[in-house]
Amino acid sequence: MKVGRRSFLSFIIGGAAGTAITPLPWKLMDDASIWSQNWPWTPVPPDGEYSYVNSVCTLCPGGCGISVRKVDDRVVKIEGMKGYPVNAGGICVLGLSGHQLLYSPTRVKSPLKRVGKRGEGKWEKISWDEAISEVAKKLSEIRSKGESHSVGSIVNADSGTIPNLFKRFLTAYGSPNFMTMPSMQDSYKMTLQLMQGVNAQAGFDAENADFILSFGSGIIDGWGSPVRMFKANSTWKANGKKVVQIEPRLSNTAAKSDKWIPIKPGTEAALALGLANVIITNSQHSQKISQSSGFESFKKLVQNEYSTDKVSQITGIDSASIVSLAKTFASASKPLAICGRGQGSTPGSLNEFMAVHALNALVGNINEQGGVWAVPEVDYIKWPEVNLDETATNGVQKERVDGAGSEYPHAKSLLNRLAEVVNSGDGSLEALFVTGANPLYSMPDSKAMKKAFDSIPFVVSFSSYMDETASNSDLILPNHVCLERYEDVPTTAGLQKNIIGLTRPVVKPQFSTKNVGDTIMLIAKALGGSIAEAFPWDSYEACLKETLGAKWDVLVENGFWSDSNSKTVSGEFNFYPKAMESLSNFSPVSLEGSTASYPLVLIPYDSIRLANGYIGDPPFVIKAVEDTVLNGKAACVEVNPKTGKELGLTEGRYASLHTPRGKAKVKVHLYEGIMPGIIALPRGLGHTAYDKYLAGKGCNFNELIGPAEDPVSGLDAAWGIRARLTKV
């Protein structure tokens, strides 16, 4: 037998066929892949000395304590700080991605001056001295014209030393226009003021409650202090406490609740009053509270106008459910009702807040264990009075541009009105400072906001990142990010105790940035006179130490200071403040747009995976967004399959979404968890600025909605807008 070429080939073929049915190739493939993961040149971060630094996260108002793990001077991991009274070791997905913001390519690395047109993205690097003197020069000019009141500032919050330094600066300079980013806290504060006559924050003793009735609050979607609420929710689950979620959409919170009651959106206040009616009729209310002023009028209101049948008609919830819900709520030993939709980033209707607060009062939980507490702000900022010169004295007496305190006497700041006031020519600003906020992205009708900004001649941003507002400013004086700076964080997001946290430098500043506290003091000093005198400190750190006094050492040692005995303030409860009178004829906050051209209703929804405030999603977090929320580059609009069928829309197809304020191209996601006729869009997408990981993905809900002024508070009460969805 001759072994020829053919025999050889057939041997090889036989061998190959045989090999394929042995484990050899498959096993080798698996081993090779493991081997390749262990190659010496595979990038593995360099080793070094491990250490932990405790600090406080400022990426959202939650104020969680964090333990930052470092290898040498590099941040490698952020964990929740054990024993911190807010988050007790927990952390959220945004907080644990904080180091990506520290090393982010979108950081502003030095002071920048605009050289091209606004928003064109052409910048010139300048030194800090130049930057400060540029601002000072401009402000001196405005002041010398007697226009000091036309300078404003937009700040993330109104408590803590940084916001107070801005407030002080404006006062010394001569302007009343200190504005803050709105949130549900504004509505809660006003509710407490009107119904209890106190100046306090609403705090919730959530952990001790045993029946939680949530009017659309995203308990596990980022409401209040997010990690704290996650933990509270787990405690309720573990101890068999009940959560009832009322909202038109099956949110994560609704899905994890014990009972989800879908409601016609915008009718929550009516439900709260309907429940109050059942409770009063069954005499299940606290007897003590019925002595309060206004109780009889309130009783009359709910009995005449909010009978179960009527409420059932308004809300769409059947009568039996309303009655049984009221009964179970009132018979729970520590019932708690909360409101503020989603993450509570919009203030909402004051009527709704008052109605829910009345419900709490009825079951006697105000300032009680497991209830709603009126928590006074920690009063630690005691700076000497500012000596006002003549210009300042005149300036601060002028009316605010947003109408807070004048048109709307109860309001402190009404940023939602700014765009309209400026665009309609009723008010104007010559210069605007923005810090810790991104109003061009996160205010409703962001296009109108941009138009208003365009008419302000001088906009200074103190942002650490090239966000939408920074990229549309004239000058950027970048702040350190929170892992690089000192700052006090008085936590206000629904906590029932007074806590101040200390954010402190974990690593040295990576770029030529400055703590915004120092920057504002330098500007004041450059302006000289009484403005400079208002800032006697050498540096922000010195100011912070002096302000905190004895608390400073405690803060450095523990990372936080907390009031050993919980304080609440109580005034006389008033069930029927004048502001409630409008409830005698229930009408929900009206929706913009006509039914004929916009047959659907668009509502927003929040997710813990989508940051929608000053900070946008870092790469880790945007990766965690499901493809039913963001699909490719398109945001998904949730449509009930029935509505989808009527409109001829199928899963995953593109559609064009129109509202009276704007339009967007979206993808359809058919979802049975959304009511027919209603469509929902996530908040937190559609950035045009930031990095390539975030920019250009989805659409910004705020471009599609406009603000709706609450008649009493003046705050934004919009919860949705009419919309049209068409095939493309």
Added chain:
Amino acid sequence: MSTQDDKAKEVSADGAAGPIILFFILGLAASLVLGWVIFPKLLYSQKKQPIDFNHVLHVEAVDEGCESCHFFREDGSFSGVPKLAQCVECHGDVQGENPNEIKFVNDYVANGREVPWLVYARQPDCVFFSHAAHVKKAEMECSTCHEHIGESEHSRVYEENRITGYSRDIWGKNISGLKSNTWDRMKMDDCAECHATKEIKTDVETLPWPLNWAPLPYEKQTGNQASIKTVKEACFVCHK
């Protein structure tokens, strides 16, 4: 001419069919032997444990079974393979005539040197595995993953994958990757197999849609299959 050529081809084709099939079979057989017999021998190096350990003997002598030596520390972490300090509690001196014990006491106890045990079940560095979650919370038996090791009288040979450096127990003794017992393999798929079938109860009550809206009750599925894997911090639960 052409006809003759064709014929010649036919002849030779006929004549070659036998050897071709034969060589095909030879190749097939050779590769099967290579893949199933020789390859595993080449892939794994064989190492002996420093001491031949008798589990049976030890289990008989202790009171609390496996947990006598493989215990949970106070903070809930698992001690794993005992350290010398534990062994010394009983083996301070040679107690019998077993040559393994004599070697152990003389080589290790006397010099205060840890025994370099080769850990059959060691997972790669990137894997985070909590014994507490499985043994305490899910009340699983040790043998589910570690077979009935307590019944072994000798330490078996430790086989190390020459390419990856991992123990053969991870892929499993059977080179084909098939298994008949839960403890035969320890790759991610094997974790997932169990995690995918364990059910987490979801008990959301829902109401029908409000009256004036087209009623379309939404029932949430109970028994969410993949939830153990993703319910908490997703990947980072198991992967560091």
